[in-house]
Amino acid sequence: MTLIDAQYLRSTLEELAEIGYDTERGGYHRLAWSSHERQAHQWFRNQLEALDLRVWSDAAGNSFGQWDVGQGPALAIGSHLDSVPWGGNYDGGLGVVAALATVKGLRDRGLRPIRPIRVAAFTDEEGPRFGTGLLGSKAVAGFLDIDHIQSAHDAKGRTLADAMKEYGYSINDLETVSDSLDQFFGYLELHIEQGPRLENSGIDIGVVTDITGIAHLLVTFSGVANHAGTTPKNARHSALLAASQFILALEEFIAAKPDLVGNVGAIDVSPNAANVIPGEARLRIDIRSPHEETLDAAMTWIHERAQAVEPNASVSRYHYVAPAHMHSTWLPVIENAAENLGFSHTRLVSWAGHDAGILSHVMPAAMLFVPSHAGISHAPEEWTAFDDVLQGAEVLAATTQALTEASEVPRT
Ligand SMILES: [Zn+2]
Structure with missing residues (x-):
């Protein structure tokens, strides 16, 4: 059974693609704590509200929407909305949009998970502006280097503290974010591969074993x-x-x-x-x-x-x-989901860093990749075919379903 509404997935990805695009040179500018990145988070929170989820931001500027169903801590699914300068719309954006489509799909099918599902977009995963990459997930994990954060500034001399203040956030509150750690059951992230291995081998889905x-x-x-x-x-x-x-x-x-x-x-x-x-x-x-x-x-x-x-x-x-290891018992869950859908898969190492790597040190975490055309990312040419986007979203949704042990209930 497929779960994803392909039209919703496509149109949501296209809507996100309108935020922060450089019409002259191509590529996206959604640098951390820029108007474009914050606009993307506001857009994301609007999508979460349209899905009728409980929506909020934490003190690190991470945006969340939770389907408060079942009991206990939530399975978080998502990625990030910031980009490098002249980056692509798929790096991070794909995982966030697919997570939205996953919750919509589970609900459209009348499934009722036994634990909450949290759709997440983390702040400043990339880090080129302030040298504070993975800020949002590090805040959740309690791994922040506060001395570094206090002195962080961009190339124009603007401090991180000042940039956050413009949007109503304070670096003094960042350390409170990890108080919410026990609300997480685990984390699952779909991402583009950012390399050529899947495309060259003609394999649909990469199941990440370790993050470098x-x-x-x-x-x-x-x-x-x-x-x-x-x-x-x-x-x-x-x-x-x-x-x-x-x-x-x-x-x-x-x-x-x-x-x-x-x-x-x-x-x-x-x-x-x-x-x-x-x-x-x-x-x-x-x-x-x-x-x-x-x-x-x-x-x-x-x-x-x-x-x-x-x-x-x-x-x-x-x-x-430090190297990060994905949760070993979750890898077969992703592989079963791919097989049930008829997609080929392989295990691979991620040679790029990700929020899932940080979070894997404090909760079960897993990641899956879809092909990046010609292995290009962090560039305007970054592209993944929609068929691959849809396949990745289906595997994300089926894995989410398996990890929340959804059982079918009648639709009312
Ligand atoms: Zn990314």
């Missing part, structure tokens, strides 16, 4: 700044040459590890002049793995290798997100 951990490291190599012409060849100590040897070795190390990806994305060289041997080179590295041991081993290797190349090299970790 992420470490950002700063590696500093020291050399001796000196004249590029007069310094004898055997007396040159170039920090950039050491950094280059290290980068190539790192690439080889990563290539041999199937559960590790990595990127040297930034280099600072000083004094950064063609006629001066570099005295210092600083590399910024992003490494990711779903396995904590692999990340730890990679960080140890980076440390040792950097010092093997140049004994005074130093390594510091300035950002870390």
